[in-house]
Amino acid sequence: xxxxxxxxxxxxxxxxxxxLMGLTLVLSGCGNDDVNFARLSFDRxxxxxxxxxxxxxxxxxxxxxxxxxxxxxxxxPEAVKIHLxxxxxxxxxxxxxxxxxxxxxxxxxxxxxxxxKKIITDKSNGMDIRFxxxxxxxxxxxxxxREEAARLNKEFNTRLxxxxxxxxISYDMREMMLSAMxxxxxxxGEAYCTxxxxxxxxxxxxxxxxxxxxxxxxxxxxxxxxxxxxxxxPTDIQLGYPHLQAKLDSHQxxxxxxxxxxxxxxxxxxxxxxxxxxxxxxxxxxxxxESGKVNFSTSHSLDKRCRDMAIELGRPFTFxxxxxxxxxxxxxxxxx
Numbered sequence: 001x002x003x004x005x006x007x008x009x010x011x012x013x014x015x016x017x018x019x020l021m022g023l024t025l026v027l028s029g030c031g032n033d034d035v036n037f038a039r040l041s042f043d044r045x046x047x048x049x050x051x052x053x054x055x056x057x058x059x060x061x062x063x064x065x066x067x068x069x070x071x072x073x074x075x076x077p078e079a080v081k082i083h084l085x086x087x088x089x090x091x092x093x094x095x096x097x098x099x100x101x102x103x104x105x106x107x108x109x110x111x112x113x114x115x116x117k118k119i120i121t122d123k124s125n126g127m128d129i130r131f132x133x134x135x136x137x138x139x140x141x142x143x144x145x146r147e148e149a150a151r152l153n154k155e156f157n158t159r160l161x162x163x164x165x166x167x168x169i170s171y172d173m174r175e176m177m178l179s180a181m182x183x184x185x186x187x188x189g190e191a192y193c194t195x196x197x198x199x200x201x202x203x204x205x206x207x208x209x210x211x212x213x214x215x216x217x218x219x220x221x222x223x224x225x226x227x228x229x230x231x232x233x234p235t236d237i238q239l240g241y242p243h244l245q246a247k248l249d250s251h252q253x254x255x256x257x258x259x260x261x262x263x264x265x266x267x268x269x270x271x272x273x274x275x276x277x278x279x280x281x282x283x284x285x286x287x288x289x290e291s292g293k294v295n296f297s298t299s300h301s302l303d304k305r306c307r308d309m310a311i312e313l314g315r316p317f318t319f320x321x322x323x324x325x326x327x328x329x330x331x332x333x334x335x336x
Contacts, residue, residue, distance in 0.1 A: 034097045035100055036095045036096065037096055037097065037098055037104075038109075038332065039085075040093060040094045040331045042329055043092070046058055046323075062094065062323070062324075066082055069112055070112070073104075073111035074108060075104050079103060079104050080097070082096060120330070122319075123319045126159040126316065127244075128159055129157070129158055129160050129239055131203070131235045131236070133156075134234040135149040138233060138234065148224070160277070162195060162319060165196070165307050165321070166194045166195070166259055166260075166306075167192065167299075167302045168194060169294070170190045188288060189287055190286055190287070191287045191302050193284050193305070193309050196260060196277075197276065197278060198275065199274055199275050200275075202274055205233075205273070206224065206225040206230065207257045207261060208220055208256045208274070208277055209223060209232060209256060209257075210254050211234070219234060220256070243313070254279070254280040255279055257274065260276050260277060281310060
């Protein structure tokens, strides 16, 4: 199976530090004695596309997420008002206000702070992943490969950070040749949705390959290269998110470097260790392509569908995609 690589536009954002510095009192204008007590900054706009300067243009997903935080802190829904900073015209930040007279307590504010801080901490931590090698299950009979594999650590731990969505298109060379013989430059292929993940620290391997039996995935192996040759080491993989681990165990998602290493210049990078891998989320269906290229409309559609597929799986993908409280970048609580 061969893959073309389609570049995609969405990339991971840098995370800002949490601001907790004291600021002067800011009047909110939401009520006679209401004051802003916090500002939440996100790495994307929190308003609907048809924003016209109204507080009700805030996307419901942000309002619902904050109400869950307030509920967990024992705060009544009407005790905190959520609004945009109309004076600055900032559509990436939300202001929280409450009544000075009978608003929320210091303990409730601390509970909100703690919940927001946890989002940013979880976001910056990425996803832990553990590889446990099984050298006894190697299929190679080459002695030097088995001897080197026996000397390796049996366990490797690293962290994955969401980078971008990538769409790969599988193709059959025979089908492409048959199309060419009929005078057509277009042929059919299958599009696959993957999410590129940065590996930190890098792993001393060049590839991750999916093992198949009767054309069905049965596991994964890490590949060690020695010049132009190499060998595969079967491995068990443990992910830091239980819901993703369950899908990995049932082969609903896979981990590999097949699309990553099909890009130009990949061979040189592979000999310097594994710094990126992808999580394969599944098929996007059949597409028509011209030597791996699709038209703009198809590319845009595949990109969006792939991103939606990732968002549906939740964290860690929602830290870099879609709309939710997971897009929180920083927050500041004002000193009242």
